[in-house]
Amino acid sequence: MKFFLDTANIDQIKEARDLGVLDGVTTNPSLMAKEGITGKDNIRKHYEEICKIVDGDVSAEVIATEYEEMVEEGEYLAEIADNIVVKIPMIKDGVKAIRHLSDNGIKINCTLVFSAGQAILCAKAGASYVSPFIGRIDDINWNGMQLIHDIAEIYAVQGFETEILAASIRSSLHIVESARNGADVVTCPLDAILGMLKHPLTDIGLEKFLADHKNAQK
Numbered sequence: 001m002k003f004f005l006d007t008a009n010i011d012q013i014k015e016a017r018d019l020g021v022l023d024g025v026t027t028n029p030s031l032m033a034k035e036g037i038t039g040k041d042n043i044r045k046h047y048e049e050i051c052k053i054v055d056g057d058v059s060a061e062v063i064a065t066e067y068e069e070m071v072e073e074g075e076y077l078a079e080i081a082d083n084i085v086v087k088i089p090m091i092k093d094g095v096k097a098i099r100h101l102s103d104n105g106i107k108i109n110c111t112l113v114f115s116a117g118q119a120i121l122c123a124k125a126g127a128s129y130v131s132p133f134i135g136r137i138d139d140i141n142w143n144g145m146q147l148i149h150d151i152a153e154i155y156a157v158q159g160f161e162t163e164i165l166a167a168s169i170r171s172s173l174h175i176v177e178s179a180r181n182g183a184d185v186v187t188c189p190l191d192a193i194l195g196m197l198k199h200p201l202t203d204i205g206l207e208k209f210l211a212d213h214k215n216a217q218k
């Protein structure tokens, strides 16, 4: 399973890269706004910077919501760097744009997916990634992880090649459960990845090893 970082924050991207577990990055308009990145030129420069740091796919989301504009913006984003993946929302014009762009060799991440039906449409349209939003489903008291399980089952039965990118990850447990349920990729905040390091018995065990070693030197 690949680890993507769900952020536009350069320091966090470098930290995950230096940890040696980073396979890619996803951004969205909210994450870009959070970093204060505004204006066409700054947005382009920011994507260029991320793409140089990351040896893997970097999702850049279109703002347009109509077919022609989505295609135009998708083509613009795709030529920023070889590792850009264009992120398109799961709406009717989006499905048309996914078909057109993927037919023209541009990798697509279909975002804002909340049902198995939407995931089937993503795969049919030729998206490279489908992004089901686990945390936001849990927020409304439905079962986000069940959706990952259902999509994995359907894609396996049908032989769809679209990769399942578990998104809206809120915790380390979400990462573990996404792995168990068949996600190909998780995109997560840095804290959720670092949280996987933690176990009290690791800390206690290390403390004892170091104390025993120190005592033996006396």
Ligand code: E4P
Residues within 6 Å of the ligand: 006, 026, 027, 028, 111, 131, 133, 135, 136, 167, 168, 169, 187
């Ligand atoms: C997916 O690519 C989205 O950027 C992201 O995972 C959304 O997560 P959120 O629900 O925490 O905003």
